[in-house]
Amino acid sequence: MIVCTNKNALLTALDTLKTQGKIIGFVPTMGALHAGHISLIHHSTAECNTTVASIFVNPVQFNNPADLQTYPRTLDADLELLEKNGCDVVFVPQVEDMYPEGTQNLEAYNFGTLETVMEGAFRPGHFNGVAVVVKRLFDLVQPDKAFFGNKDFQQVAIVRELVRRCMLPIEIVACPIVRQSDGLAMSSRNVRLSPEERTQAAKISQTLFAAQTLAQTEILQTVKQYVIDTINAVPELEVEYFDIVDNSTLQSISLWEDAEQAVGCVAVNVGAVRLIDNIAFMR
Ligand code: AMP
Secondary structure, eight states: OEEEOSHHHHHHHHHHHHHTTOOEEEEEEOSSOOHHHHHHHHHHHHHOSEEEEEEOOOGGGOSOHHHHHHOOOOHHHHHHHHHHTTOOEEEOOOHHHHOTTOSSSOOOOOOGGGSSSHHHHHSTTHHHHHHHHHHHHHHHHOOSEEEEEGGGHHHHHHHHHHHHHHTOOOEEEEEOOOBOTTSOBOOGGGGGSOHHHHHHHHHHHHHHHHHHHHTTTSOHHHHHHHHHHHHHTSTTEEEEEEEEEETTTOOBOSSGGGOSSEEEEEEEEETTEEEEEEEEEOO
16 A cells, blocks of 8 residues: 655656556545445445545534544554555645645635535535545546545535536445444544443434334424434433435425435534434335
């Protein structure tokens, strides 16, 4: 595995691969890698002949400075995991590499109603920061395919829209959520939970699974209220939002029939840690 710590090293490594006509798969991450990230690497190695990953804690997508400061960083373990799982090239840039002109006055994207809801509404500036870094990474790596996790459901929609608007010849592949054995969606932030919080956090996904069953027989409003009340009844958990949305427009629906595919998206504060999860309602 080639580890590139700056742009020039990355471009040199990619030049060689591209002249060999390799199909390049790209997996952008912020590190502190877990089985969810590694599943994206596996999807890429299955579909492409070269897999490039990036590890970059992107400061401009954090709307909360404490979250940025406490974001877990485990570079040595990450590199070991990537190598063991067939990653060919990893790009680990410094902030100055991605933002040579600084992190202020960056390009501004407008994703319309895709970014005015859920994560976009509760984390001002978050998706602009995501779009800025993803576009810069795409421009450097120029992958054929890029792999993202459905855990960040709204992010996938934003990235697809970015690719569409910028007319980038990149296929976006959305991969399933990888969960712990008790159902908790894997997240780099899970390591910041206390043992008690970690136990209680499983109630988030367990409630979503129960809601999936409830949705077979109940109206949407009943299911919505059930999720909010059940999670809020757990002392360590506080729902920031739960919404049931159309999976392509991301807009809130009030009847199951209003969407071809309805998805329930939740953000929950577990002590000082904010977690997100989502579930598709099959009816
Ligand atoms: P992050 O390092 O949190 O920016 O995540 C990098 C990529 O991994 C994103 O595309 C995430 O959606 C994806 N990812 C994170 N957690 C999971 C998970 N539990 N299952 C599948 N993909 C995930």
